[in-house]
Structures are given as structure tokens and as C-alpha cells.
Ligand code: HEC
């Protein structure tokens with residue numbers, strides 16, 4: 001059984017780096033971080049030597065997204081260490097140039113990135129756009145400012161109210177996962193509070209199972225057992241699971257702080273930062289008109305700019321008195337898909353609670 005190229009590409013970002021990175025000795029708080037130059041997983045690192053090894057996957061996805069290309073633009077994908085492609089060699093010069101620009105002009109802070117010039121194109125455009133899309137009008141800032149508590153109260157009322165939320169204890173959900181190239185996969189999802197179990201079935205019966213038992217997020221693949229994620233990606237799997245179809249935001253964030261009023265797709269939103277008990281900060285967007293949560297963004301800084309995990313929630317529909325989003329768009333550099341909910345069964349008994357726990361090897 002051969003994986004189609006597309007699945008391989010999707011799994012690649014999720015699985016490949018992850019596997020590569022975690023096979024290197026994991027640095028604990030006292031020991032030093034393993035750099036890409038030191039890591040035995042990489043054979044031909046010449047300019048990214050000092051970057052933490054677990055940023056390599058993110059930085060490669062940032063390159064691809066910044067230039068609007070895929071990995072094969074710079075690589076022989078059978079041997080990533082090979083320098084046979086001219087583009088890879090040009091990219092090395094570009095990396096050095098970008099480091100130098102930031103060092104000479106911005107005190108070494110990563111202000112200029114590949115995307116500053118390339119902006120999604122192989123060849124940056126030097127001439128200004130003569131028909132630019134007008135910048136959106138500045139949003140009117142509310143006075144007085146709303147508080148995190150008010151925004152939360154609006155949100156809870158918008159999804160159905162605290163009592164109704166408390167009455168829905170589990171959901172069995174069927175969804176379709178749509179890829180940007182038009183392909184799709186089916187998903188079978190169980191949710192109970194923050195616990196989640198998602199089986200995604202790719203063509204040729206390859207399944208990827210993602211779960212969270214309230215403490216431990218995990219991913220397994222029918223193509224090769226458990227998948228070890230690096231800490232950043234694990235944290236995102238955890239947060240995604242905690243929020244997916246779980247309207248009880250305050251079980252996820254300890255604190256919500258209003259920042260300012262912004263817009264998404266022309267609609268005003270309250271931009272709020274959500275801080276978890278372990279100190280992680282997400283940016284959340286709540287629709288001013290409806291009160292509903294429409295976006296979550298988490299940002300990881302790399303040596304070559306921000307790597308964003310973005311989730312958009314829309315098409316909220318009522319199931320058993322509680323509204324949940326039925327279109328969920330996930331994006332990060334190099335990975336994008338849309339999850340469309342097709343069926344929801346509320347309070348269906350979970351036959352076996354152990355489905356949320358990581359399967360034993
Ligand atoms: C714009 C060009 C470019 C793109 C696109 C790109 N890479 Fe790279 N990649 C490089 C360069 C340059 C290096 C070497 C960096 C160095 O020498 O420090 C590298 C190194 C690597 C390495 C380390 C190889 C080794 O053993 O030394 C891996 C693995 C890798 N890339 C994977 C990927 C993957 C996967 C993608 C697609 C998500 C990708 N790259 C996209 C330019 C690119």
C-alpha cells in the first residue's frame with residue numbers, strides 16, 4: 001500500500017520533523033538546547049547552525065509559504081541534505097542576507113523576514129502596486145472598553161447560556177476535512193468536555209488518530225504507530241482539542257484580557273488575549289455583533305520570523321440548545337484545511353472512555 005503524494009505531504013509536516021526532532025536527545029531545562037548544527041538528524045547545515053533543531057521544520061514551512069512554493073522547489077525530496085538544486089544554494093545566501101540585514105539595522109531582532117520581500121512569490125516585485133486594495137478603515141474603539149468578563153458573558157449567552165452548556169456532556173460528530181487541492185477525508189470525532197478523539201481516514205484506508213485525555217495530547221498513525229510531537233506542536237494539539245466543540249472557554253483559559261477592537265473579513269471583533277493556567281497566551285477574536293468566538297491564533301517565534309497557528313470558527317449552529325461552529329479552518333505555514341461538520345449527536349454515551357487515552361504500544 002502506497003501513500004498518495006498528497007497524504008505524504010500533509011503527514012510530512014506533522015510527522016516527519018517531529019520524528020526527526022524527538023529522536024535527538026531532548027534537552028531538559030538545565031541542559032543546553034540542541035541546535036540544528038549539532039543535531040545528528042541533519043547532515044548539511046551551513047547557515048542555520050545556531051537555530052534550535054526543533055525550529056527547522058517550522059522555518060522550512062515558513063520558506064515555502066513565503067515564496068509560495070513547496071519543498072521540491074529547493075530540495076531533492078529523496079535527500080534533503082543534497083545541495084543539487086541551485087534554489088537551495090540561493091536560499092542559503094538569502095538566509096545569510098536576512099540575518100545580516102537584521103543585525104545591521106534592527107539590533108539583531110527578526111524584523112525583516114523572507115516574507116517581507118517575497119510576500120508569497122518566488123520573485124519579489126520591485127514596482128509598487130498601482131491598484132492597491134484600500135486598507136480597511138480603522139475600527140472605532142469602544143469607550144468605555146469592554147472587559148474580559150463582559151466578553152465572556154456575551155459569548156456564553158450567544159452559545160446558549162451556562163445552563164444549556166452544562167447539559168451537553170458529550171458529542172459524536174461526523175465531519176469532512178477539505179484540503180486546498182479539492183481532496184477530502186472523513187472524520188469521526190468524539191468530544192467529552194476537553195477530551196477529544198478524532199479519527200481522520202485518508203484514501204487507501206490510512207488513518208491518523210489524534211486524542212487528548214485532559215492532560216496528555218497524542219497522535220498515532222496506522223502507517224507507523226505513535227507520533228512524537230515537539231513541544232510547540234503538542235501544545236497546539238492540546239489547545240485545539242480543548243477548544244474543539246467545547247464552549248466552556250474558562251476551563252481552558254484562566255484569564256481573558258480585552259486588547260482592542262479589530263476586524264476579520266470586514267466584521268468588527270474584540271481582540272482578547274487568553275492566558276492558560278500554565279502561562280500560555282493565545283489571541284482570540286470575538287465577533288462584536290454576535291459575541292461568538294471566531295478566531296484563535298498562537299504564535300511561535302523562530303529565528304526567521306513568526307510561525308502562526310490559526311483556527312477560524314464559523315457557521316455556528318444549534319445542537320441541543322448549544323451553538324457550535326460547523327466550519328473550522330485551520331492554517332499554519334505550509335498546512336491548511338477546512339473541517340465541515342455534517343452530523344452531530346449530543347449526549348451519545350461514549351462506549352469506552354479509554355479512547356481518549358494514548359494507546360499503549
Ligand atoms: C527556499 C528554499 C527552501 C525551501 C522551500 C525548503 N527548504 Fe529545506 N532547506 C533549505 C536550505 C537552504 C537548507 C540548508 C540550511 C543550512 O545550510 O543551514 C535546508 C535544509 C533542510 C533540511 C536539513 C537537511 C540536512 O540533513 O542537512 C531538511 C530536512 C529540509 N530542509 C526540509 C525541507 C522541507 C520538508 C521543506 C518543505 C516544507 C523545505 N525544506 C523547504 C531551503 C529550503
Ligand code: HEC
Pocket residue numbers: 063067087088090091094095098112113114115116117118122123124304
Ligand atoms: C530584502 C529582500 C529579500 C529578502 C529578505 C529575501 N529575499 Fe529572496 N530574493 C529577493 C530578490 C530581490 C530575489 C531575486 C528575484 C529574481 O531573480 O527575480 C530573491 C530570490 C530568491 C530566490 C531565488 C528564486 C528563483 O526563482 O531562483 C530564493 C530561493 C530566495 N530568494 C529565497 C529567500 C529566502 C528563503 C529568504 C528568507 C531567508 C529570502 N529569500 C529573503 C529578495 C529578498
